[in-house]
Amino acid sequence: MNSTNGTTTSVVLAGVGGQGILLASEIVARAAMIAGYQVKTNEVHGMAQRGGSVIAQIRYGKEVFSPLVAEGTARVFGALERVEGIRFAHYLAPDGLAVVSSQAIIPVTVSSGAAVYPMDAHDRLKAIFSRLIYVDAAIIASKIGNIRASNVVILGALSTGLNLPIEAWHEAVAQSVPPKHKDLNLRAFEEGRSQA
Amino acid sequence: MIELLSGNEAIARGAYEAGVKMACGYPGTPSTEILENVVHFKDVIYCQWAPNEKVAFEVAAGASIAGARSIVTMKHVGLNVAADPLMTLAYTGIKGGFVAIVADDPGMHSSQNEQDTRHFARFAKVPLFEPADSQEAKDFIRFAIEISEQFAIPAILRSNTRVSHSRTLVTLGNRTEGAPVGFEKNPQRFVPIPAHARLMRVALEEKLARMRDLACTHPANRIEWRDRSLGIITHSIAYQYVRETWPEASVLKLGWSWPFPDNLIEQFTAGVKRVLVVEELEDILEEHTRALGICCDGKNFIPNIGELSTPRLQASRAKMEGREIARPVVPVPQSKDLPGRPPVLCPGCPHRGVFHALGKYDVIVTGDIGCYSLGALAPLSRMDTILCMGGGISMAHGMVKAGEPRKVVGIVGDSTFFHSGITGLLNIAYNKGTAVLIVVDNRTTAMTGHQDNPGSGATLMGDPTIAVNIEDIGRACGIKRVHTINPYEVDKVVKLLGEELNAGEPSLIISRYACPLDIKQPVGKRRIVKEDLCKKCKLCLKLGCPAMEGRDGQAPRINETLCAGCGLCHQVCKFAAIAIAEEVK
Structure with a gap:
């Protein structure tokens, strides 16, 4: 297929509206910018944010055209919720790295009895991804001091699958979070990175 | 200075740099964040939400006729509401540059239809600008303001979900002020009673003819010559997908896409062997290209429903070349039996x-x-x-x-x-x-x-x-x-x-x-299910509250981080099995 995708690195993040996907996306984009790349991102706003499944897409390289990641081309894929890790798995390239949080958020469709939450999510993730890091991101973040930093834990692990320098990540985290949460988020990032 | 801005942030920045003094709108995805960012410049731009898009449009029209550079923002269906003032403002014309910024939603991410605002530009006979990224979103606001003033005509800048909500790099510039505000009485211009309106109608066609010529040499439109066996006419975000799908092809990128720059289209198509029109949603450019007597492909290969994307265009390309679509080497979507996660009313929603x-x-x-x-x-x-x-x-x-x-x-x-x-x-x-x-x-x-x-x-x-x-x-x-x-x-x-x-x-x-x-306040005290009293009747689950987690064969559980303490479940439970959490412990 004629495509310039080869020179562009694609990242996909998935989760549930309200989990901090947009902040995570901003950190990846900033890290790539700091590393000197052209960057494009895309996020979902509006109706899809009310507790629904959300994905964010980040692409960087010397020259980036589409802000959207084609299925099967993401170099890394991060999911903040384990079923969302399965739902959007097809974005990852066959040799890509997947980082999935073990956290489970039960959708209303399950609560109302219309659907079943799969209990074998971890096994299914292992079967789908050849390179999988399955992280207790919520537990790690809670131990550090704030469950809301789960997104940055996932990014830490995810960063091992990308070619951006560690300094760029640290600076991107520091720039993207409020100053009073900077140290906590940098620790979350390092904890995540050590899971890889 | 270079910043990573969403299309909507860039439009707000563009309004600031273009000397806009009035910004008005009604919220609607994907346009909402434009005014939310214009408010950062409130020292020099008066900005406000209006009760609806028609009012917003009229407020901006009044400001413009008084001489202030003005923008009005809305989503595509908002322009239906504001269509009445649009159709006649095209006749009376404006004084300070006037741009209606309208964000379409192909694919209906947050909308009830996917109407194509380009029809409105042609319908109202006003110039149309279509940025393909945030840099252009910012730059085209200035272009639109300039053209609007030069021809004394309102302009439309059409964004869409992917332009508005993608973030790309933008080089910032400085603000240029417009002329001072001061209404000049001129009934022949601003009072479209039939006798005046008939003259305005003629003047409008003359403006369109002059704009058609200018659009052929305007920097918003450009030809990118590459291999000449295929030439693609495209616009807006579709340009990005075209560049990935046909990196070798020549491209006519239309950023000022109406009035159609006929001479430019003829020059481009004469220079290539085969012409393909790639446009998101309707076949507006294609139809016009054919009307010019130019043979072209378009919607016979390119989808006319929903968003375009690189994979969709790759499928179009394969079809054009008579090839099988290359099977994706990725795992097939694994989500067939996954529980859906549709958007829902939040916990505690009134x-x-x-x-x-x-x-x-x-x-x-x-x-x-x-x-x-x-x-x-x-x-x-x-x-x-x-x-x-x-x-x-x-x-x-x-x-x-x-x-x-x-x-x-x-x-x-x-x-x-x-x-x-x-x-x-x-x-x-x-x-x-x-x-x-x-x-x-x-x-x-x-x-x-x-x-x-x-x-x-x-x-x-x-x-x-x-x-x-x-x-x-x-x-x-x-x-x-x-x-x-x-x-x-x-x-x-x-x-x-x-x-x-x-x-x-x-x-x-x-x-x-x-x-x-x-x-940012819970409604009341967090609730808890008393499992010994619960009869598993599931009445509480019929409320569709995301905090209420149903469990097979067990009493439901209330998610303590999600519960907003509204107490609805407490009230509907017939067995007193739901209580205020702190009173149970």
Whole structure:
């Protein structure tokens, strides 16, 4: 297929509206910018944010055209919720790295009895991804001091699958979070990175 | 300085740099964040939310005719509401540059249709600019302001979901001020009585002819010569997908896409062997290219429904070349048996109480557009129609007068009531209707991210102001039965609804409670399920609350981080199995 995708690195993040996907996306984009790349991102706003499944897409390289990641081309894929890790798995390239949080958020469709939450999510993730890091991101973040930093834990692990320098990540985290949460988020990032 | 900006942030920045003094709009995804970012420049740009897009358009038109550079922002369906002033402002023309910024939503991520705003540019006979990334979004605002002033004509800048909500790098510039404000009386220009309008009509065609020539050499339009065996005419975000799908092809990129730059199109197509038109949604460019006598491909290969993307164009390319579509080497989507995760009313949402109460009666509910549209989904399933903003009120009346045997309830939100619900209410009072109307007033425009409105007591620029009273408006419209309820008081709401449904005259119920997400406060104390008392009747699960987690064969569990303490589940439980958490421990 004629495509310039080869020179562009694609990242996909998935989760549930309200989990901090947009902040995570901003950190990846900033890290790539700091590393000197052209960057494009895309996020979902509006109706899809009310507790629904959300994905964010980040692409960087010397020259980036589409802000959207084609299925099967993401170099890394991060999911903040384990079923969302399965739902959007097809974005990852066959040799890509997947980082999935073990956290489970039960959708209303399950609560109302219309659907079943799969209990074998971890096994299914292992079967789908050849390179999988399955992280207790919520537990790690809670131990550090704030469950809301789960997104940055996932990014830490995810960063091992990308070619951006560690300094760029640290600076991107520091720039993207409020100053009073900077140290906590940098620790979350390092904890995540050590899971890889 | 270079920054990573969303298209909407870039449009706001562009307005600042282009010397805009007036910015007005009505929230609507994907356009909302434009004004939310313009407010950062409120020292030099007056900005405001208007009750609806027509009002916003007229405010900006007045400012422009007085001489101020002005923008008005809305989503695609908003331009339907503002179409009336648009069609005639094209005749009278403007003074300070005027740009209507309209964001389309191909693929209907957050919309009820995917109409193509390019039709409106041609319909109204006004120039159309279509950026393909944030840099262009910023730059094209300046172009549009310049062209608007040069030809004394309103312009449309058409964004879309991917341009507005993608972030790309933007080089910032400085602000250039426009001419000073000062209205100059000129009835032949600004008073389109028939005698004047007929002259304006002729002048408009002359402007279009001159714009058509200028568009051929304007920097918003460009030819990228590469291999000449295929030449692609494209626009907007589709350009990005074209560059990835046909990196070797020559491209005519139209950023100022209407009036069609005929000479440029002819020059480009003459230089290539085969012509393909790649446009998102309608076949507007393709049809015109054919009308110029140029043979081209287009919608015979390119989808006309939904968003384009690189993979979709790769499929189009394969079809054009008579190849099989290369099978993706990726795992097939693994999500077939996964539980869906649709958007839902939030934990503690005040709308839930109203829908629960409506569920007690065999009524038809006509609704409209807002968070409460989610009340149409299971398990609440308590909204039966959605058409447009304010439509629920008028349609309820229509059903009643048609002789619908069941009672009919119309629902609007507070923002949509101000948007276009008031005229519907007036109509019901005037024409002796009997529908029950409910305004679910959560004191904000919640779905688009909590924008202020005439009922919320604050302006976009952050100043306190009047908070319009919906009850007073109802009474002023001639509605005699006006009631205000707290939607969390289940029994009272159910009882009142029963009374009003049988009143035999129009009734207005205002369900008032501020959106907990907006005021950032839980509604009450967190609840817990007492498992020993729970009979597993699942009544609480019918509320569709995301905090209430149903478990097979077990008592439901309330997610302690999600529960907003609204107490609805507590009230509907017949076995006293739900209690305030802190009182149990």
